[in-house]
Amino acid sequence: MEFNSxxxxxxxxxxxPSGRxxxxxxxxxxxxxxxxxxLTTDPLGNLIARKKGNGKKILFSAHMDQIGLIITHVDEKGFLRFSNVGGLHPKELLGLRMIFDNNLEGVICSEELKDKEKLTMSKLYLDVASxxxxxxxxxxxxxxxxxxKSEYYETEDCVICKAADDRIGCYILIEALKNHPATDNDIYYVFSVQEEVGCRGAKTAGYxxxxxxxxxxxxxATGDSPDGIKMDVKLGGGAAIKLMDKSLITHPQVKELLTNLSIENNIKYQYEVLEFGGxxxxxxxxxxxxVPSGVIxxxxxxxxxxxxIFNKNDVLECIKLTISITKS
Known part of the structure; x- marks a missing residue:
């Protein structure tokens, strides 16, 4: 199996973005x-693909939405004020170019800051070049x-892109679905909405x-770059089996299942404990x-x-682990 760039x-x-x-x-x-x-779309917008069976009912979920900004005010000089849709920090936005659904663009600028004044979202604005x-x-x-707005780029082993969170999860589910094995299990591949603003689609789909x-x-996240995060997960280490984050402690039987399947199918894996997020x-x-649950x-x-940035070989290992679960 090759990575489909x-x-x-x-x-x-x-x-x-979320809600769109x-x-x-x-x-x-x-x-x-x-x-x-x-293949159905539920009232909230989740896309639900089913491979029917009479056995165990297994739900996979990857979210379709991406983080973004929403316009809150257009001032008298033609500058746009905004709020975040999903988790964004003001200091990481300054100078970035943004694109709208109509293909118009803007660049994120800041008001002049006074001495020791911190950069906040309210100090930022979009200049749409007019x-x-x-x-x-x-x-x-x-x-x-x-x-x-940023360009997709690849090296031999890695990809740099926007919206890897979580279009890469959607990609993995699609590749697993295309290679769906013979199984009696009843499998649901859910492409969920509004994860970045509170996992809303997953909640209704799960119910x-x-x-x-x-x-x-x-x-x-990973701990293999000098960004201050201390954790054992690294690019090239294989599929990460989550043990805990702020929203979930993985069910012990699910952890055991994912570990055993990785070993039995010669799938490269690593354990993950994330101290934030969900x-x-x-x-x-x-x-x-x-519902006993876990995360790849x-x-x-x-x-x-x-x-x-993600590693293409890690993605292939995640696909293999997903496929192995459908037969479990």
């Missing part, structure tokens, strides 16, 4: 429609969203499907009377930035 590039470049997932949902739908027994107030007011309005086991596919499994495992994590540097 063309598909991942298409996913990374697709404009679909229509574009990526349509791309995924076209990609998988010939490989599923049933001196015409009418142009601005005719093309931008309150509620418009924008996302990072509706009511699975026997749930596995999220999502990125995780995934779709954090919401799913508390639905109804509870993709080691990723620079999460929630315009240049997230």
């Amino acid at each position: 063309e598909l991942m590039k298409k996913f990374s470049n697709c404009f679909s 997932e229509n574009n990526i949902r349509n791309l995924i739908k076209e990609e998988i429609k010939d490989y599923v027994d049933e 001196t015409s107030v009418d142009f601005v007011k005719n093309n931008f309005q309150i509620g418009d969203m924008c996302v990072f 509706g499907i009511n699975p026997d086991i749930a596995i999220a596919l999502d990125v995780t 995934t779709d499994s954090g919401a799913i495992h508390m639905t109804r009377t509870g 994590s993709i080691p990723t540097r620079n999460i929630h930035s315009s240049g997230e």
Whole structure:
């Protein structure tokens, strides 16, 4: 199995921030429609692909949405004020270019800061490169969203792109679905909405499907770069089996299952303890009377930035582990 660069590039470049997932949902739908027994979109917008069976009900979930900004005010000079959609820090935004769904762009600038004044979101604004107030007011309005503008780039072993969180998880589910093995299990591949603002889609999908086991596919941080994070996960270390984050302590039987499957199928793996953040499994495992849940994590540097980095071989190991779960 080889890494499909063309598909991942298409996913990374697709404009679909939280609550506006229509574009990526349509791309995924076209990609998988010939490989599923049933394909539905639920009322909240989750895309749910099913491979029917009479055995164990297994739910996989990867979220379609990406972080972004939402316009809150257009001032009298034609500059745009904004708030974040998902986790973003002001100091990491200054100078970045953003793109809207209409392909218009802007650059994030800051007001002048007084002595010892901290940079906050309220000090930032978007300059959309026009001196015409009418142009601005005719093309931008309150509620418009924008996302990072950055180019997709690959080396022999790694990828730099925006929206790896969590388009790479969606990519893994699609490749697993295309290579779906013969199994009696009833498998649901969920491409969820609004994870970046509270795992909302996963919560409703988990409730509706009511699975026997749930596995999220999502990125995780690494400790192999000088950014201050102290953890054992590294690029090239294989699929990361999550043990805990702020939303989930992995069910012991799920941890054992993922570990044993990795060993039995010669899948390279590493354990992950993340001291912040959460995934779709954090919401799913508390639905109804509870769902044993876990996470296959993709080691990723620079999460929630315009240049997230992951290793292609780690992705292939995650695909193999996902496929092995369908037969478990």
